Amino acid sequence: MNEAQLYGVCGAGLVGIGLYGAILGRSTLRRLLAFNLVGSGVFLIFGAIARRGGLAGGAQSDPVPQALVITGLVVAFAATALAVALLIRLATVAHEAASAAATPGSTDDPSTPATASQGRGERGPGHVGAGHS
Amino acid sequence: MPDVSLPDPHWADLPLGFALLVLALWLTWTQRDRAAVIGFSGYGLLVAIAWVRLGSMDVALTEAALGGGLMGLLLLTAAARLGEETDQPAPGLPARLSIALLCLGVTLVLAAVVLGLPSPAPNLVAPVASHQAVTELGNPVAAVLIAFRAVDTMLESVVLALAVIVLWSFGADRAWGARPRALHLGPPSPALVFLGRLLPPAGLIVGVHLFWTGADHPGGPFQGGAVLAAMAALLWLARLGEPPRVSDGLTRLGIVVGPLLFLLIGLAGAVIADAFLDYPEALTKPLILLIEAAKTLSVAVALALLVAGPPELPGPMPPRQSGRAAKGVTP
Numbered sequence: 001m002n003e004a005q006l007y008g009v010c011g012a013g014l015v016g017i018g019l020y021g022a023i024l025g026r027s028t029l030r031r032l033l034a035f036n037l038v039g040s041g042v043f044l045i046f047g048a049i050a051r052r053g054g055l056a057g058g059a060q061s062d063p064v065p066q067a068l069v070i071t072g073l074v075v076a077f078a079a080t081a082l083a084v085a086l087l088i089r090l091a092t093v094a095h096e097a098a099s100a101a102a103t104p105g106s107t108d109d110p111s112t113p114a115t116a117s118q119g120r121g122e123r124g125p126g127h128v129g130a131g132h133s
Numbered sequence: 134m135p136d137v138s139l140p141d142p143h144w145a146d147l148p149l150g151f152a153l154l155v156l157a158l159w160l161t162w163t164q165r166d167r168a169a170v171i172g173f174s175g176y177g178l179l180v181a182i183a184w185v186r187l188g189s190m191d192v193a194l195t196e197a198a199l200g201g202g203l204m205g206l207l208l209l210t211a212a213a214r215l216g217e218e219t220d221q222p223a224p225g226l227p228a229r230l231s232i233a234l235l236c237l238g239v240t241l242v243l244a245a246v247v248l249g250l251p252s253p254a255p256n257l258v259a260p261v262a263s264h265q266a267v268t269e270l271g272n273p274v275a276a277v278l279i280a281f282r283a284v285d286t287m288l289e290s291v292v293l294a295l296a297v298i299v300l301w302s303f304g305a306d307r308a309w310g311a312r313p314r315a316l317h318l319g320p321p322s323p324a325l326v327f328l329g330r331l332l333p334p335a336g337l338i339v340g341v342h343l344f345w346t347g348a349d350h351p352g353g354p355f356q357g358g359a360v361l362a363a364m365a366a367l368l369w370l371a372r373l374g375e376p377p378r379v380s381d382g383l384t385r386l387g388i389v390v391g392p393l394l395f396l397l398i399g400l401a402g403a404v405i406a407d408a409f410l411d412y413p414e415a416l417t418k419p420l421i422l423l424i425e426a427a428k429t430l431s432v433a434v435a436l437a438l439l440v441a442g443p444p445e446l447p448g449p450m451p452p453r454q455s456g457r458a459a460k461g462v463t464p
Contacts (some may be wrong), residue, residue, distance in 0.1 A: 002143075003186050005247065007187055009244045010153055012240045012243035013154045015239060016240030016243075017154070023232050025161070026166070029166050029208070030169060032134075033208065037160065037161075040176075042254065043192075044180070045247060047189055049247075049254070050187070052250060054256060057259055058259045060189070061187060061188035061189045062257055063257070063258070063261050064257045064281075066274045067285070067286075069189070069195075070191060070195050070278065071286060074289060074413075075289060076437060081300060082296060085303045098269055117359070122362070
């Protein structure tokens with residue numbers, strides 16, 4: 001087995017492991033991490049194909065798949081950053097809603113008088129336009 | 134002519150591939166989120182070595198800078214903020230077993246496809262090599278990125294700019310105009326501050342060198358930009374500087390200058406050269422250099438801002454989800 005086949009099979013294994021983790025991960029962060037494993041496995045398979053093509057064409061690796069993988073890596077990073085921001089926002093909103101439901105009298109945030117209305121208002125479509133003006 | 138066979142013997146491949154799979158399994162089954170995130174950074178570096186073994190130095194550099202460095206930092210800050218959350222109980226054994234079998238099936242099919250690829254392998258090495266001289270670039274990957282598949286690269290730089298806009302829109306309405314604070318994780322340790330003073334000067338040179346040497350050797354705007362972004366993130370993490378406010382005009386210019394210049398030169402190509410994203414022959418190399426310089430800057434700014442997170446008002450860290458998340462735990 002040459003290195004292209006070996007890393008190709010390794011990539012196939014990573015896709016399977018990542019898929020399992022993305023479905024059954026312990027937490028949302030772990031599922032995001034597992035999703036990145038799937039991406040990594042797909043890139044490795046692509047890399048193995050690039051290696052085979054490159055060796056057949058007289059180079060170390062086919063440059064066209066390499067270029068596509070580089071752009072893919074950057075886009076995968078951007079998508080992960082967005083997912084992380086969504087997770088943190090989700091946790092914040094969930095906590096605000098929970099604390100508002102538990103203690104309706106107290107306010108977590110001094111800038112707004114009513115925490116209960118704020119937890120809803122932030123996600124409400126009517127509030128978004130007013131917030132930016 | 135490049136040497137077809139790598140000088141390195143193949144003894145490293147089997148342990149490396151095995152280590153990747155074991156590490157991936159461990160990442161999936163380990164208990165603590167933070168441990169898994171730290172393991173994922175190590176995983177990124179191992180994958181980078183695998184890319185070296187596959188003969189793709191350019192991808193290896195990108196993977197090491199992005200997957201090993203920036204991604205680790207991003208996920209570590211996320212793990213620190215989210216705490217150890219367990220949002221739902223695991224399903225029963227039959228469900229888990231059937232999902233495991235499904236995933237095994239996916240792996241087996243993919244492995245069969247990989248092992249059954251046609252031989253001789255189709256490739257685009259010769260077409261790239263025969264047209265590469267026009268671009269005056271010695272690195273075939275750079276030639277593909279900036280000339281032969283320029284549409285992909287341009288769209289990708291637009292995607293980065295859009296990602297920053299979307300990320301900023303995740304902030305609370307009342308926080309608009311504030312600074313991103315995802316890297317504010319309590320007072321930095323003296324060792325981190327020391328590293329924050331020591332590393333960025335060297336990182337700056339490495340990043341610019343990676344961009345410059347990318348014309349003829351492995352490297353380029355993405356790799357260089359990722360290193361520069363990591364240096365900025367390190368400065369912010371060590372609290373030696375602050376991320377710019379989202380309303381800062383210069384920052385916004387930095388995000389869009391790369392894609393904008395790429396698009397304008399591409400559109401000009403439709404008039405003065407033969408097609409959209411075509412370069413006039415006499416100006417090919419200077420134009421490519423101009424685009425790549427602007428793209429390095431934009432990639433660095435966008436990646437650093439993606440790590441820095443959406444704008445937030447100053448105050449205590451967002452509360453953790455786990456039961457031990459006390460309201461008194463403020464940085």
